[in-house]
Amino acid sequence: MRLSISHETAYHYDDEVRASIQYLRLTPHDSDRQHVLSWELDLPRQVRAQIDPFGNIFHVLTLDEPHESIVIKARGQVDIDEKSESEHESQSAFPFLRMTRLTEPDAALREFAAQQCNQRRDRNALIDLMHGLNQHIAYTPGVTKVDTSAAEAFEAKAGVCQDHTHTFLACARSLHVPARYVSGYLFSENSEHLASHAWAEAWIDDAWYSFDVTNGLSRPERHLKLAVGLDYLDACPVRGMRRGGGFEQMHAKAVSMPRIQVQRQ
Incomplete structure (x- = not known):
């Protein structure tokens, strides 16, 4: 089965955030049962991918300047082997x-x-x-x-x-x-x-x-x-800390694109 994915997480704050840091685990990796065809993150600034102690791909998004919102987007295509247990x-x-x-x-x-x-x-x-x-x-x-x-x-x-x-x-x-x-x-x-x-x-x-x-x-x-x-x-896909901002509103949505390819023999 092939999944075409678009995921968006948006944070909005009542007051201005002076600085924030977000730890992102939003990038899949290849395994016995899934093969990543393409994947990219759309972030407020460019960040470098790292590998954590559990083998996950993660990114650290640091915003030192004042901001009132953060929008994090992930999209790509992944093949899932439905027969792999x-x-x-x-x-x-x-x-x-x-x-x-x-x-x-x-x-x-x-x-x-x-x-x-x-x-x-x-x-x-x-x-x-x-x-x-x-x-x-x-x-x-x-x-x-x-x-x-x-x-x-x-x-x-x-x-x-x-x-x-x-x-x-x-x-x-x-x-x-x-x-x-x-x-x-x-x-x-x-x-x-x-x-x-x-x-x-x-x-x-x-x-x-x-x-x-x-x-x-x-x-x-x-x-x-x-x-x-x-x-x-x-x-967790997104985990962070911030200074300031007051009340936080978070909206997340993940959708699968219309084209789903189910591969069976």
């Missing part, structure tokens, strides 16, 4: 056993993971865990924030894709299975809509397998990966 990497998976504040499991999460998987640590066990979390945490926008932890979302039984992913990571790592946060896009063929999304990957049988708790999907057929990390803070 896993990805192989040379980097060690063991750093993804590390807990973070957002993914630290409490007693309830540890017990839930143990009940769902018992002594199993294979892909089917994690698929059962994925479905169990999907049933336990209702998709409910607006009830959590970017700093809501996995334990808090699990207790509230409500959240969004970020919370679904954090709870999966907490459970998997409590079972000593390396797991990581993934940010990217999900294409919905029914509505021809491309949405920013988050899901998890777990290291099983020497490969990374996807687990989209929100949609109950274990095959990343319509997922385009941008970045990975220990949690949302490592992998």
Whole structure:
């Protein structure tokens, strides 16, 4: 499947911002299941691409002069191999056993993971865990924030894709299975809509397998990966700081161009 993507994020401020810095992870890279045909960022100024410790392509946008808005645009074409179920990497998976504040499991999460998987640590066990979390945490926008932890979302039984992913990571790592946060896009063929999304990957049988708790999907057929990390803070597409500006309004939209090529044999 070929996706032609246009993504725009705009920030508008009530007052003048004296200076700001934005960390951008909006550029996909080639892997076993996706091939980047073209990609470019349209930013207020030219910046240099870098590679972070997790292998993500990222850019640092620094604006030292006063400004009242920032518009960040990304566009390109990426081929997705719908038949590929896993990805192989040379980097060690063991750093993804590390807990973070957002993914630290409490007693309830540890017990839930143990009940769902018992002594199993294979892909089917994690698929059962994925479905169990999907049933336990209702998709409910607006009830959590970017700093809501996995334990808090699990207790509230409500959240969004970020919370679904954090709870999966907490459970998997409590079972000593390396797991990581993934940010990217999900294409919905029914509505021809491309949405920013988050899901998890777990290291099983020497490969990374996807687990989209929100949609109950274990095959990343319509997922385009941008970045990975220990949690949302490592992998979110845009993260920044500023001096001044007052109240901030953020508008983001991601669309797939009309031409979608589905490649099947």
